[in-house]
Amino acid sequence: MPTIAHYHRPPDLDTAWQLLRDAGGSARLLAGGSDLVLRCPPEVDTLIDLSAAGLAGVTRRADGSLTIGAMTTFSDLLAAPAATDHLGGLLHDVLADFGSVLHRNQATVGGHVARARMSDLIPGLLAADAEVVVRTEDTRTRPLADHLAAPPGAHVLTELHLPAPPGPAAGAFTRFSRSAFDHALLNVAVVVHLDAGVVHTARVVIGETGVLGRRLPDAEAALTGKPPTPSAIDAAARAVVAGLDPRQDALASADYRRHLAGVGTRRCLQQVVARLGEVA
Amino acid sequence: MRIEFELDARSIAVEIDPGESLMTLLRRIGAVSVKDGCARGDCGSCAVRLDGRAVTSCLLFAAQADGRRVQTAAGLADATGGLHPLQRALVDAGGVQCGYCTPGVLMAAMDLLDHDPDPGEQQVRTALAGNLCRCTGYVKIIEGVREAAALLREAEHG
Ligand SMILES: Cc1cc2nc3c(=O)[nH]c(=O)nc-3n(C[C@H](O)[C@H](O)[C@H](O)COP(=O)(O)OP(=O)(O)OC[C@H]3O[C@@H](n4cnc5c(N)ncnc54)[C@H](O)[C@@H]3O)c2cc1C
Numbered sequence: 001m002p003t004i005a006h007y008h009r010p011p012d013l014d015t016a017w018q019l020l021r022d023a024g025g026s027a028r029l030l031a032g033g034s035d036l037v038l039r040c041p042p043e044v045d046t047l048i049d050l051s052a053a054g055l056a057g058v059t060r061r062a063d064g065s066l067t068i069g070a071m072t073t074f075s076d077l078l079a080a081p082a083a084t085d086h087l088g089g090l091l092h093d094v095l096a097d098f099g100s101v102l103h104r105n106q107a108t109v110g111g112h113v114a115r116a117r118m119s120d121l122i123p124g125l126l127a128a129d130a131e132v133v134v135r136t137e138d139t140r141t142r143p144l145a146d147h148l149a150a151p152p153g154a155h156v157l158t159e160l161h162l163p164a165p166p167g168p169a170a171g172a173f174t175r176f177s178r179s180a181f182d183h184a185l186l187n188v189a190v191v192v193h194l195d196a197g198v199v200h201t202a203r204v205v206i207g208e209t210g211v212l213g214r215r216l217p218d219a220e221a222a223l224t225g226k227p228p229t230p231s232a233i234d235a236a237a238r239a240v241v242a243g244l245d246p247r248q249d250a251l252a253s254a255d256y257r258r259h260l261a262g263v264g265t266r267r268c269l270q271q272v273v274a275r276l277g278e279v280a
Numbered sequence: 281m282r283i284e285f286e287l288d289a290r291s292i293a294v295e296i297d298p299g300e301s302l303m304t305l306l307r308r309i310g311a312v313s314v315k316d317g318c319a320r321g322d323c324g325s326c327a328v329r330l331d332g333r334a335v336t337s338c339l340l341f342a343a344q345a346d347g348r349r350v351q352t353a354a355g356l357a358d359a360t361g362g363l364h365p366l367q368r369a370l371v372d373a374g375g376v377q378c379g380y381c382t383p384g385v386l387m388a389a390m391d392l393l394d395h396d397p398d399p400g401e402q403q404v405r406t407a408l409a410g411n412l413c414r415c416t417g418y419v420k421i422i423e424g425v426r427e428a429a430a431l432l433r434e435a436e437h438g
Contacts, residue, residue, distance in 0.1 A: 004299035007281055007343045034339040037301055038320060047298065049344065075333065100410025102324055102388060105333040106340065180409070181322065 002040035009049040016053050017135050017156050023048075029156060031071060031111030034103065055110065055158055058083050064164030070110025070157045074098055077109060086162060087128055087191055088275035090171030094124045094189075097180055110157045116148060116212060123189035123207035124173045126215070131161040148212060167200065169193040170275035172268040176260045178251065183209065185252050188264030192228060192272050199223045199232070204240065206261050210247055218243045219265065228273050237266040283346035287311065288355025296342045302328070305342035306352065313354040313383040317412075324411035327384035328352050334391035336410070353383035356390070365435065366390065366428040373424030377415035385411045389425045397433055399426065 006027075010016040020027055027046035030036055036047075055071040060082035068077065074095055077083050084092040098104060098120055112121055113132065122144070130144045135156040144160070171191035175184040186208045193201040202223040207213045219239040226232050246257035284293045287306075296305055303326040306314045314337055317325035321339045328337045329351040330344075356364035363371070366389055376382050385408060392399055392407035399407070404422045413421060 001297070001301070001304075002299040004297070004341075007298040007341075009346070030341065030344070032339075033341050033344055034321060034336075037339045037341060040299070047341065047343070051344070100324070101391070101407050102327055102334055102336050102410035103321060105330075105391075106335045 002037075002044065003042075004040075004045060004047055006046040007049065008047070009052050011052050013053050013055065013135055013156060013158060016048055016050055019046075019048050020154050020156065021137075029114070031108040031114075032073065032106040033111075034107045035111060035115045050110075050156070056108075060086075061164075066162040066164075068109055068160045068162070070108065070113075070159055072109050074104035074107055074109070074112075075101065078104065087165065088170030088172075088272070088278070090124050090128060090173055090189065090191065093171075093173035093271075094121055097175075100181075109160060113144070113160070114157050116151070118183050118209045119207060119212055120173075120175055120184055120187055122148070123187055123205040123213040124171070125160065125162070126213040127171055127173075127189035127191040127203045127205045128162045129191070129203065131163070132157055133159045133161060145213075165191075165193050167193055167195055168276055170272045172271035172275070174264045174267050174271075176264065186246065186257050186260045186264065188261060188268050189213070190265065190268040190272055192223065192269070192276065194228075194276060197227055199226060199228055202236070204236065204265060206240065206244060206246075206264075208246055208257060209249070214244075216240050216243050223269075228269065228276070233266055233269040233273070236269060237262045240265045281343065283343060285345045285347065286349040288350075288352055298341065298343050300342050301338050302330075302340040302342045302345050302350075303337040305345075306337060306350070311352050311354060313352050315380055315383060317380070317384075322412070323381070324384040324388065324408075325381050327387040327411065329387050329391060332391065332394065334388045351387070351390075353386040356386060365431040366393070366425070369428035369431060370421065370424035373420045373427055375416055375421035375424035381411055381413040381415075385413065385421060389428070392425070393429055393432060397436075398429055401426070 023046045028044050030047045030049040055069045057069045058080040059067045066086050078095040132147045133141050173189045175187035177184045189205045191203045202220045204216045204219040205213045219236040222235040222239045241262040244261050246254045248254040315325035317323035319338045321336045326337045327334050404425045
């Protein structure tokens, strides 16, 4: 059991940030708590509970972009049509089988991203080109990919921002695991934007333990500038298999993971094409 | 630190260790319908409702309950010990065997029925996906929850 001496529940973001800054390394932010209860580092003696700081909620802006507050639980996200409709259902794919209801009722989007371990959400967010808004001494917005590459030290993640796609667009996500409750061996998220029936932008992201989410440029190039035909999908899936250097562990060989990545990419792209048919 | 919360319609004020889990606290103050199964969020036997939503109390800090409403399976029966329709339906369906998972199942099912008075089999399965049962094989639990939904709808509409 963690030895905690101080517990704060600040009424707003400014106070939360000040408490975090002033405590130095001895404090942790507390969101849902599902990760922190199990993994509170021994040097931590202060918890800063964000539940009263006003960071929950999902908003769709007039331009079609989506803002997700850091303290939004997965259940509330799954119940928000603005989120589950975005990009044709990408977040619905991610969340429908995420943990269990008991977990989704507690765990938050911000705690999940900040925890930055094997994730079914981060690949989807990367495919959706998400930005994070982070409070430190100032407030800054930056791409999630940059945020994950360079953790900003003490910070409060306040919200995620998913930009509106420039035209018809859809995404899809799939995961492979031994059982629904196990960590994914590997997961795949894809987003495609069309312009006049031709793929304008494609993002293909593969996540696995150790690599939260990696884009596959060759697979994206195989799709770009052409209609998303079965042969283009096939080329993209083959580019994923060729371009991926997955891990090998007790659960699966690298070859098996490479195979899964190809299958997942093909399935996601087929789903994306079906969804694009609905929006076009 | 001292926290106050509502536990099954009673007001509780208690001194806690801010590092302890809600499950540990609840069992310490006698709410032992909350079971200590895996203590890592996998089995669901410690599930309680926090402001109405079913959650695993082993993965919450006790301090997170401060000022909030906690419900456990022990609060379902009426003052004379008469079973709640969900409890009755689960027993009648054969959905209770060793009983260890039952309190958590009840909390997850109550959360479901509050949001969806007429859940299909798939909805019940999804709602109970975080509650492990090693006795029943789940089918009887699912039938019991759906029967309870029917009883509660009848009670509502007469
Ligand atoms: C039973 C179970 C099932 C799971 N299933 C899945 C699954 O299917 N797929 C999957 O990908 N993951 C899964 N996970 C992982 C899970 O989603 C994360 O544990 C959870 O999202 C963490 O969120 P939280 O709000 O509980 O975070 P907390 O435990 O509160 O915080 C986690 C970390 O983030 C920090 N933090 C919290 N909020 C912020 C913030 N706003 N800014 C900066 N730092 C912050 C905290 O200090 C802490 O270090 C599962 C976990 C459990 C326990």
